[in-house]
Amino acid sequence: MLRLLHVWVFMGLVGVACIANATSEPQRIYRCGNVYTNQPDPASNCKPLAGGSVTVIEGTKVQGAAAGGASPNASGGVTKVDSTEQRQRDAQAQTVLQAELQKALKQHADLLRVWNNGEPERLADEFRQPQKYQDRVTQIRGALQRAEADVAGLQRELSRMTPAAQTGVKP
Numbered sequence: 001m002l003r004l005l006h007v008w009v010f011m012g013l014v015g016v017a018c019i020a021n022a023t024s025e026p027q028r029i030y031r032c033g034n035v036y037t038n039q040p041d042p043a044s045n046c047k048p049l050a051g052g053s054v055t056v057i058e059g060t061k062v063q064g065a066a067a068g069g070a071s072p073n074a075s076g077g078v079t080k081v082d083s084t085e086q087r088q089r090d091a092q093a094q095t096v097l098q099a100e101l102q103k104a105l106k107q108h109a110d111l112l113r114v115w116n117n118g119e120p121e122r123l124a125d126e127f128r129q130p131q132k133y134q135d136r137v138t139q140i141r142g143a144l145q146r147a148e149a150d151v152a153g154l155q156r157e158l159s160r161m162t163p164a165a166q167t168g169v170k171p
Contacts (some may be wrong), residue, residue: 028048117146
């Protein structure tokens with residue numbers, strides 16, 4: 001009977017300790033630069049955070065080279081692609097770039113037609129609202145500059161591919 005009384009007293013004390021711990025003030029959290037900690041370093045100018053609690057979310061795990069699609073060989077490097085397969089990939093990439101170039105050239109030509117040497121035709125509501133016309137002119141100018149940059153970039157990529165495709169040698 002005495003042993004049972006000791007068990008009940010012990011259980012009661014454990015319960016009281018748990019409740020006291022749960023209702024006590026939560027640990028203070030500090031921000032030291034980009035690091036959050038509950039043990040601040042006096043030398044790193046840590047500031048206590050006020051308000052809500054901090055939730056820590058674990059990041060994703062870094063995947064190995066095998067998950068990237070390339071399988072490592074015995075020497076630890078990446079296996080090489082067959083030269084005919086590489087030529088097919090290069091030809092496909094060149095075809096895609098040429099299609100994109102044609103699309104960009106068509107868009108550039110359409111914008112030049114609308115641009116009309118810096119004086120696009122005014123729309124009906126732009127006669128009464130000159131600011132609306134100026135905004136549209138600015139928008140067309142920006143679109144024209146972006147289209148020119150797109151064309152130049154695609155031509156630059158095609159020029160990089162052409163010598164390698166003709167000689168069969170990578171730069």
